[in-house]
Amino acid sequence: MEKGQKREMEKVRKPLQGVTNIIRFNWHFYVIALALILLLLFVAGFLDNALQTYIYIVCSLVLGAMVISxxxxxxxxxFSGLYKLQWVEQENTENVVVNINAGFDETSALLNAKFKRSELIVMDFYDPAKHTEVSIKRAxxxxPPFPNTKHTRTDHIQLTDNSVxxxxxxxxxxxxxxxxxxxxxxxxxxRILKPTGQIYITEHLRDLANFLAYNIGFFHFHSKRSWLKTFEKAELNAGREIKLTPFISSFILTKNGNTL
Known part of the structure; x- marks a missing residue:
């Protein structure tokens, strides 16, 4: 990656933007956790020493889980380099690049900087009737959406066959x-992917690493087995999996073939 291009991509993200957004969009979880800790500490003041010890342990576990996540x-x-996109293959022959989000878009500006010679089409499949996450509404x-972002449905993407x-x-x-x-x-x-095209699916997985990091929050993610089942149903070949961190995987998909 050229130095000028790298500097341009870095400008679109502020320092600690990722963790700041998590707190900003999910603040209700942290308020509930802190309120629970304060309530338990209040109750502990009326109990004997043995029970107080158990309450202090529970409070420490709740606080520790929150800090670890x-x-x-x-x-x-x-800090992982996820948004530097150095793991994305660039052939400089891409005519059309599509970025699809679910109501919150942190990558279109980055992709626009990386694929300067390509047409970037940004689509948003967020449907408030189906996708009810309060964090997305806050985000x-x-x-604001990336300029010229188009709304799409999950059952119909308004692009022609074999065009991306x-x-x-x-x-x-x-x-x-x-x-x-x-x-x-x-x-x-x-359907819209060219025979020689690639799809990048980047996600947390419902696995041990994410359980240790996010405890019960890892149920919001899908397992690797579930993703592979989805890819198989769609007749997509999950030829490669890149572990960007122990907590993030990127599947590179192509048309047809055998899955992992």
Missing amino acids: LLVSMYVYD RKAF DKIFLTLSAHEIRDEDERAAFFREIN
């Missing part, structure tokens, strides 16, 4: 909670 998020989103209010060189879904496809809807969406992605 924020530290992991800071590493993943602010949409705080950050690269498609990116970064930390967004997991918001499609229904398995059948997710498979139909990926069949649409397959």
Whole structure:
């Protein structure tokens, strides 16, 4: 990557933007956790020493889990290089690049800087009736969409067959909670992809690393097995998996073939 291009890409993200956004959009979780800790500490004042010890342990576990999740998020989103996109293959022959988000877009400006010679089409499949995450609603209010972003449906992407060189879904496809809807969406992605094109699906997985980092929050992610099942239903080949960090995987998909 050229130095000038790298500097331009870095300008679109502020320091600690990732972990700051997590707190900003999910503040209710942290308020509830802190309120629980304060309530338990208050109750402990009326109990004997033995019971107080158990309460202090519970408070420490709750606080520790919260701190660990924020530290992991800071590493993943602010220090791991996830948003430098050095792991994305660039052939300089891409005519059309599509970036699809779920209502919150942190990557279109980065892709626009990386694929300067390509047409970048940005699409948003967020449907408030289906995708009810309060954090997404807050993010949409705080950050305007990338210029000329088009709304799309998960069952129909308004692009012609075999017309796109690269498609990116970064930390967004997991918001499609229904398995059948997710498979139909990926069949649409397959339809618009050129025979020689690539799809980058970047996600947390429901695995041990993410359980240790986010405890019960890891249920919001899908397992690797679930993703591979979706890709298979859509007749996509998951030829490569890049572990960007122990907590983030990027699957590079192509048309047809055998899955991992």
